Amino acid sequence: MIIRYMFDNFCSFNEECEFFLEAPGGKVKKRFPDNYTVTQTGYDLLKTAVIVGENAGGKSNFINGLKYLKSLFDTNSKVQSVNAYINADALVKEKEPKQRFDIAFLANNHVIYEYEVVIDTKGIYSEKLAKSSQRKKAEHIIFEITRDLKEKYIMQAGKAKEIVAVLKNSNNSNGLFVSKLALLGNEDAVATVEWMLNSLYPGNIPSDQVDNIVKQEADIEIIKDSRYVEIFRMVDYSICGIEIDEEKPYSKTLVVRKNAQGEIFKRELSQDSTGVREFFAWAVQIFRVVYENKVVFADEMDRVLNPILSDRVIAYINGMNHKGQFVFSTHNVLHLNLKTYMKEQIYFITKNKDSLTSELYSLADFPEVRYENTKIYEFYMKGILGGTAFE
Structure with missing residues (x-):
């Protein structure tokens, strides 16, 4: 610290x-x-x-x-x-x-x-x-x-x-x-x-454009953790899960939502709102603060x-x-x-x-x-x- x-x-x-x-x-x-x-x-x-x-x-x-x-x-x-x-x-x-x-x-x-x-x-x-x-x-x-x-x-x-x-x-x-x-x-x-x-992580937002395979693998391990989804859901509580694309996790991952009637919807992260896309990345860093x-x-x-x-x-x-x-x-x-x-x-x-x-x-x-x-x-x-x- x-x-x-x-x-x-x-x-x-x-x-x-x-x-x-x-x-x-x-x-x-x-x-x-x-x-x-x-x-x-x-x-x-x-x-x-x-x-x-x-x-x-x-x-x-x-x-x-x-x-x-x-x-x-x-x-x-x-x-x-x-x-x-x-x-x-x-x-x-x-x-x-x-x-x-x-x-x-x-x-x-x-x-x-x-x-x-x-x-x-x-x-x-x-x-x-x-x-x-x-x-x-x-x-x-x-x-x-x-x-x-x-x-x-x-x-x-x-x-x-x-x-x-x-x-x-x-x-x-x-x-x-x-x-x-x-x-x-x-x-x-x-x-x-x-x-x-x-x-120390000064101003580094995760993305698919990483030049270090070890860093990307570390990001993916975080995204797979169920505690990560709880952080990510803060941006939209209709989100109930994610389906990770391990090659391009920050663009091709599917965001899974459930509406009030219990119906399931999936959308590729790259097609979601700017706020959701960016918070998906920052949630990785918030995870690092709280759990690492x-x-x-x-x-x-x-x-x-x-x-x-x-x-x-x-x-x-x-x-x-x-x-x-x-x-x-x-x-x-x-x-x-x-x-x-x-x-x-x-x-x-x-x-x-x-x-x-x-x-x-x-x-x-x-x-x-x-x-x-x-x-x-x-x-x-x-x-x-x-x-x-x-x-």
Whole structure:
């Protein structure tokens, strides 16, 4: 589960961007007992969050930053910044702009890890992995390295023999140091790489156009599960089953419906409504959150879903006992209220019209918004909360 995620200098984001999924303390937690998961590490972590913003405000860039970080773990090729992803202002003003990504998470081995990497167009500038067992305990640095002026990597902290060997033989020609350590069997590096590759799903909607047969087989196994159909039925309760096409599950699968008279109707998914087709795919990711404890970021999942269905999905995820997380972006504030969400679960992204840079912040930053005042829509439309194209 993600505890916090910070990054800077990615696309429209220039200053440091911070995103937290730790539940608040005090009376608020008692009001929303289903909205967070209690962990044995002392962290109580939010199950869901929503990111609101105008068109072209930076919502997709936020999720794409996570997707880019994850991509660095996918291969062992050289890591370096891509100009297309560097903030335009930084690219003009800085001689060698750097991008920083920092993520703290609770891994599958119940250890808290913080991983940070800073990269530029030359490659990795610095990299760090630290761990702790409890929320308030000091971190133990597994390794921390920095590139010097001679293009050599210097050990700042960490004494593991594998790390020394990696540094000695590294010429920055291939991937992340943490990935190299994982290949050498370092258990903390293995846990980090495994979580990044197999637990984090940033903005990935399943489809028939997959380039990995293993991923498609995993999707099909989920769709075959009877619990998946219960999720999918949220889009239309006349649906009573599905008949899976294993070659093209997201287009050729048959959706089975039953009317009030008990008559059965079947329709190919590709011929069904846009909302049904898209939710069929997103239901796979919701399944992963609830039954496989994955962390899913859905970019504008609700563009074809009405507020009632969005509320139904969030209520379902919050109401289940799991260690997954679901974060989605939206333009729609009509369904946002402080009866369903904690203030800490609602984030806004707004873009400065002069600098064209995006900013992310939480509703919790606005003390004037009280739980007794649930009309978030009115605050938003007046421009008080930002995130609107006409602020």
